[in-house]
Amino acid sequence: xxxxxxxxxxxxxxxxxxxxxxxxxxxxxxxxxxxxxxxxxxxxxxxxxxxxxxxxxxxxxxxxxxxxxxxxxxxxxxxxxxxxxxxxxxxxxxxxxxxxxxxxxxxxxxxxxxxxxxxxxxxxxxxxxxxxxxxxxxxxxxxxxxxxxxxxxxxxxxxxxxxxxxxxxxxxxxxxxxxxxxxxxxxxxxxxxxxxxxxxxxxxxxxxxxxxxxxxxxxxxxxxxxxxxxxxxxxxxxxxxxxxxxxxxxxxxxxxxxxxxxxxxxxxxxxxxxxxxxxxxxxxxxxxxxxxxxxxxxxxxxxxxx
Numbered sequence: 691x692x693x694x695x696x697x698x699x700x701x702x703x704x705x706x707x708x709x710x711x712x713x714x715x716x717x718x719x720x721x722x723x724x725x726x727x728x729x730x731x732x733x734x735x736x737x738x739x740x741x742x743x744x745x746x747x748x749x750x751x752x753x754x755x756x757x758x759x760x761x762x763x764x765x766x767x768x769x770x771x772x773x774x775x776x777x778x779x780x781x782x783x784x785x786x787x788x789x790x791x792x793x794x795x796x797x798x799x800x801x802x803x804x805x806x807x808x809x810x811x812x813x814x815x816x817x818x819x820x821x822x823x824x825x826x827x828x829x830x831x832x833x834x835x836x837x838x839x840x841x842x843x844x845x846x847x848x849x850x851x852x853x854x855x856x857x858x859x860x861x862x863x864x865x866x867x868x869x870x871x872x873x874x875x876x877x878x879x880x881x882x883x884x885x886x887x888x889x890x891x892x893x894x895x896x897x898x899x900x901x902x903x904x905x906x907x908x909x910x911x912x913x914x915x916x917x918x919x920x921x922x923x924x925x926x927x928x929x930x931x932x933x934x935x936x937x938x939x940x941x942x943x944x945x946x947x948x949x950x951x952x953x954x955x956x957x958x959x960x961x962x963x964x965x966x967x968x969x970x971x972x973x974x975x976x977x978x979x980x981x982x983x984x985x986x987x988x989x990x991x992x993x994x995x996x
Contacts, residue, residue, distance in 0.1 A: 695810035696721060697854050698756070702774045703802045706903065707818030707842055712806050715854035716758065716771050720836075723807060724753035725814060726843060727895075749897035750843035751904070752816045754807060760825060760833035762949040762995045764860035767791060770995055771857035775837050777801040779823045780891055780906045781993075793993040795889070800906050805841060806849075813849025816841030820904045822891040825953070825993075827865045829883045829968075833943060833951075840893055840904050860949035869945060873917075875958060875978075876937035878925050881918035883968040885941060887953060887980075887991070888912050911980040911990050913939065913958060919965075919972045927974055931960045936981055939991075947996065955991035957981035 698721070701712035728747040735743055758772045767787045777783055780800040781793040803819040819841030827833045863869045873880045892908035922928070930937075939958040944950035959979045966973035980990040 691810040691812070695851060697808045697851055698754075698805065699808075699852070699854070700774055700803050700805045702777055703804050703817070706802050709804050709815065709817035709844065712804050713852070713855060715852075715856050716775075717856060717859065718756040718758055720755075720757045721807075722755040723814065724755075725846070727751045727753065729897075749895070749902075751840060751895040751897075752814065752843045753838065753840045754805060754816065754819075755836070755838045757834045757836045759859070759862035760827070760835045760943070760951060761860045761862045762944065762951065763791075763858045764948045765858065766948050766996065768858065768948075771859040772835060772837070774801070774803060775821070775839075776823070776993070778803045778820050778839065779837070779889060780820070780909060789996070791995045795909060795911070795988050795990060797909070797988055802904070803839065803841070805839065808849055808851050811848060811850065813847050815844040817844060818842045818902075818904050820891075820893055820906050822893055823889050825885075825887040827870065827882075827885045827941070827943060829865055831865060832862045833865055838893075840895055842895075842902055842904065860946070863944055863946075863949065865943065870941075870943045871945065872940055872942035872952075874941075875915065875939045875960075876930065878920075880915065882915060883918075883973065884914070884916040886914040888914070909990075913955070913976075913978040913980060915976045915978065916966055916968065916973050917976070918968070919974045927960065927963055927976065931963055934959065936983070939978070939980075950996040952994040952996065953991060954994070955980050956983035957990065 699712040729749045731746045784792045807814040819839040821839035890910040936957040939955040941953040962977040966975040
């Protein structure tokens with residue numbers, strides 16, 4: 691088997707864990723599959739000597755981790771290639787035809803995926819998959835979104851690599867001054883070297899009598915920002931941490947319609963700052979929580995593709 695002969699297809703399930711066929715492929719990188727997880731049950735019988743006891747296996751599940759380019763579909767109002775994956779990470783999807791696509795976190799009724807991972811003659815399928823994701827924008831690098839999914843294990847079968855039909859995607863645009871036009875926190879424009887937004891889902895596999903499922907049971911979203919440190923006379927970020935106040939965070943990447951990504955968070959609370967360095971310039975490495983501005987939840991941030 692050759693390492694690079696791989697294809698991933700996925701589809702949002704019409705009913706949870708129905709495992710329906712997926713034919714649309716997506717471009718992914720840094721794929722790290724966990725082919726099989728189980729609960730290992732050991733009898734631990736007494737014996738006159740040392741040695742293992744036989745184990746039994748139950749609750750088979752699998753996981754799949756990968757990255758995708760953070761890019762729009764190229765068409766206004768058409769979901770990005772990773773739209774189905776966002777839905778299975780606990781986001782609602784709102785399509786405004788010819789205008790935009792918006793994703794907001796939800797706490798109930800998250801969609802699930804049927805995923806087919808082909809590897810040079812073998813087919814690994816997981817169904818009922820739900821997961822977590824992290825967005826990363828790093829200076830002079832491609833912006834990415836990293837997904838980690840857990841799903842119900844299906845037996846591995848022989849499966850020839852399909853001829854892929856890929857979901858539409860615009861070319862990825864590197865993070866730079868020219869293409870990343872907005873990055874502000876508390877009204878301050880940040881000379882930023884890296885931004886990481888972690889959705890922070892708690893994802894768990896459950897196997898009970900009459901029930902097998904993967905659930906998202908909590909979400910703790912946050913930011914990590916690395917940016918040039920201003921003099922305290924210009925902006926006192928230390929006081930911002932100690933005040934425990936929240937502020938607005940906004941980011942916009944891309945300049946061409948159909949490939950513009952906006953991140954908006956109305957309740958960013960800085961919690962930690964440490965010193966950093968980029969290109970010999972002093973930086974602040976800041977951690978912030980994304981709180982619900984309304985206090986009701988499910989409005990910590992919005993991802994919009996325009």
